[in-house]
Amino acid sequence: MKLDLSEIALNLGKRISYEIDEPPIEDPEMGIRCTKPITGKVTFTNAGRHIVMRGRINTTIEVECARCLGPYLIELKDLPLEEELPLVGHVPEIIEDEEVLEDENEPLFVENILDFTELLRQTIEVTVPIKALCSEECKGLCPHCGKDLNTGPCGCPPDTETTAFGELASLLKEDEQQSEG
Ligand SMILES: [Zn+2]
Ligand SMILES: [Zn+2]
Incomplete structure (x- = not known):
């Protein structure tokens, strides 16, 4: 979903809340597979130089156990959504000592249109554990015959x-x- 935030972008102090109900995201390359729609709530506030986004999302993702390679589910509850979307044209003339933005991927917020699906994907991606285990006690696969x-x-x-x-x-x-x- 792309969100048009023009109305917020053009009105200082404007605040809009959205109920999130996005279809499940699948990104096999990043090992993301949602098994449930992404729900939650997000608020966008025009804070002058940027739009402040704050929200929470819920979904369930299926990941592969690093030991037994079996799929298992992780429930993501109240995963925080926090982002500051810079507003073009509101950049002050004197550039203040701001943190240099890290090399980000493609901008998600262009001409007041927010690529919300991509933002959700990235948010979920960083929460997926690198070495996920279906359970601390997972016995894994037999190194000889491969049986679970x-x-x-x-x-x-x-x-x-x-x-x-x-x-x-x-x-x-x-x-x-x-x-x-
Ligand atoms: Zn396992
Ligand atoms: Zn065996």
């Missing part, structure tokens, strides 16, 4: 005995037994 160990043990021998030394030791044992017999 959360669903039960696989047929592989326990890890401690499958080290190179362990295998060697068991081979030697078999040899001894054979030579004895």
